[in-house]
Amino acid sequence: MPLRIVLVRHGLSSFNLEHRIQGRDDLSNLTEEGQRQARCTGEALAELAFTAVYSSPLQRASATAAALLARHGSPLAPVYDDDLLEIDLAPWSGLLRSEVRAVDPEQERRWREAPETMELQRADGSRFLPVPELLEQAGRFADRLLARHGDDDTVLVVAHNAILRCLVLHLLGLRASGFLRLRLDNASISVLNLVRGEGGRPSVQLESLNGTAHLGMALPPAGPGCRLLLVRHGETDWNREGRFQGQIDIPLNAHGLAQAEAARAFLAPIPLQRAYSSDMARPLRTAEVILGSHPGVPLTTARGLREIGHGLWEGRLESEIAAGWPDLLAAWKRTPEIVQMPEGETIGGVWDRSLAAWNRIVAGLDPRETALVVAHDAVNKTILCALLGLTPADIWAIKQGNGGVTVIDYPRGATAPPVVSALNLTAHLGGVIDRTAAGAL
Numbered sequence: 001m002p003l004r005i006v007l008v009r010h011g012l013s014s015f016n017l018e019h020r021i022q023g024r025d026d027l028s029n030l031t032e033e034g035q036r037q038a039r040c041t042g043e044a045l046a047e048l049a050f051t052a053v054y055s056s057p058l059q060r061a062s063a064t065a066a067a068l069l070a071r072h073g074s075p076l077a078p079v080y081d082d083d084l085l086e087i088d089l090a091p092w093s094g095l096l097r098s099e100v101r102a103v104d105p106e107q108e109r110r111w112r113e114a115p116e117t118m119e120l121q122r123a124d125g126s127r128f129l130p131v132p133e134l135l136e137q138a139g140r141f142a143d144r145l146l147a148r149h150g151d152d153d154t155v156l157v158v159a160h161n162a163i164l165r166c167l168v169l170h171l172l173g174l175r176a177s178g179f180l181r182l183r184l185d186n187a188s189i190s191v192l193n194l195v196r197g198e199g200g201r202p203s204v205q206l207e208s209l210n211g212t213a214h215l216g217m218a219l220p221p222a223g224p225g226c227r228l229l230l231v232r233h234g235e236t237d238w239n240r241e242g243r244f245q246g247q248i249d250i251p252l253n254a255h256g257l258a259q260a261e262a263a264r265a266f267l268a269p270i271p272l273q274r275a276y277s278s279d280m281a282r283p284l285r286t287a288e289v290i291l292g293s294h295p296g297v298p299l300t301t302a303r304g305l306r307e308i309g310h311g312l313w314e315g316r317l318e319s320e321i322a323a324g325w326p327d328l329l330a331a332w333k334r335t336p337e338i339v340q341m342p343e344g345e346t347i348g349g350v351w352d353r354s355l356a357a358w359n360r361i362v363a364g365l366d367p368r369e370t371a372l373v374v375a376h377d378a379v380n381k382t383i384l385c386a387l388l389g390l391t392p393a394d395i396w397a398i399k400q401g402n403g404g405v406t407v408i409d410y411p412r413g414a415t416a417p418p419v420v421s422a423l424n425l426t427a428h429l430g431g432v433i434d435r436t437a438a439g440a441l
Contacts, residue, residue, distance in 0.1 A: 002193040004154040010064040011037035011187045023089030030063040037187035038064040042071030044214035051153040056084035065158040083141035086160035087134045116176035132176045138166035171204045178389045183421040185220050207399045209423035220421045225410040226365040231374045233283040234259035235402040239437040246310035249281045259403030260289035266428035268293035275372040278305035287374040304357030307376035311344025337392040347392045351382040362414045401436035
């Protein structure tokens with residue numbers, strides 16, 4: 001088992017409620033709603049036994065950790081770590097966002113549009129870049145955490161919006177320019193899995209991001225701009241068996257139909273205006289089930305969203321592929337971006353066609369529309385890697401469970417970088433941890 005890291009943002013605070021800048025000053029405390037959120041998070045995490053708990057020392061985070069652990073029933077006490085402090089916004093702390101726009105319009109604009117370039121001034125007159133500095137801080141915490149914990153450990157980290165985003169960026173090997181591409185709501189749950197390699201940086205998998213179903217809201221609230229709900233199809237018998245299916249048109253099995261039905265119920269309250277699917281049977285049937293709660297929504301198929309073509313590997317178990325193509329299979333697991341499937345595709349080819357299909361869908365949406373998109377494991381992974389600023393080499397860093405739901409928002413328009421508002425939500429399938437089939441693509 002990998003090292004599992006569970007990230008929780010603190011509950012709703014008094015400054016969150018008032019739309020004030022918090023930063024790392026300890027001027028804000030947990031509201032009654034924030035306390036409720038913390039208790040709900042503790043209940044949602046009850047299935048997990050924590051090896052250790054780390055928390056920011058600021059009261060809104062420490063109170064969240066205390067309420068969470070009390071409801072969870074864990075005997076552990078949090079270890080308070082100053083490298084989990086929130087971003088340093090000292091000149092703005094306590095100000096309303098409207099006041100910041102009035103007193104420092106240029107830096108406030110940068111905060112909204114390119115926060116990695118925002119520059120502030122400390123009390124001693126020195127100037128600094130808060131987001132790059134915070135990314136370095138996240139790296140220090142991550143290094144200590146990895147030095148203390150290994151495989152089979154499950155670690156809870158309770159902290160703040162910006163520092164947790166920077167921690168995810170650091171673990172995925174991304175730059176500060178990716179800061180706006182992630183969203184973390186109050187008391188949300190995110191999960192990462194780390195596996196140590198031989199003498200190098202651990203491989204990291206983002207299992208889920210910004211889960212809020214335990215708080216009574218299926219998805220994070222939508223803001224301006226169009227929204228897309230990216231879903232992986234339900235399970236097939238070949239998923240369950242670990243058989244490479246690729247472009248062989250395997251139907252959903254009974255469990256896959258149940259997963260599609262669970263996704264339908266999960267998304268039933270969400271208004272949808274359009275729907276798109278790969279033209280293969282398993283995603284198309286998943287989309288049809290989900291749209292059972294959205295009569296009248298048009299469903300369009302897109303050939304560009306088809307699963308990767310595995311060529312001669314299709315229909316084979318991994319053990320069979322290992323016997324016939326051992327070096328190529330090892331390369332697929334280690335460096336997928338360089339592998340040409342025997343008589344099949346490359347991940348680069350899938351990247352190009354799936355992104356082209358995705359971008360056509362996005363370009364055709366009105367700013368207030370929400371669209372459902374149902375596709376496949378490799379397709380979803382390539383799309384998400386591109387949206388997060390990752391590369392084809394990074395597809396194993398993203399998890400997509402059968403029936404899992406991912407939320408992509410375009411708050412600044414279809415031509416601007418989007419926000420991954422939630423990733424691989426599987427609470428509707430039975431809990432915080434994704435336990436869907438781990439079989440082949």
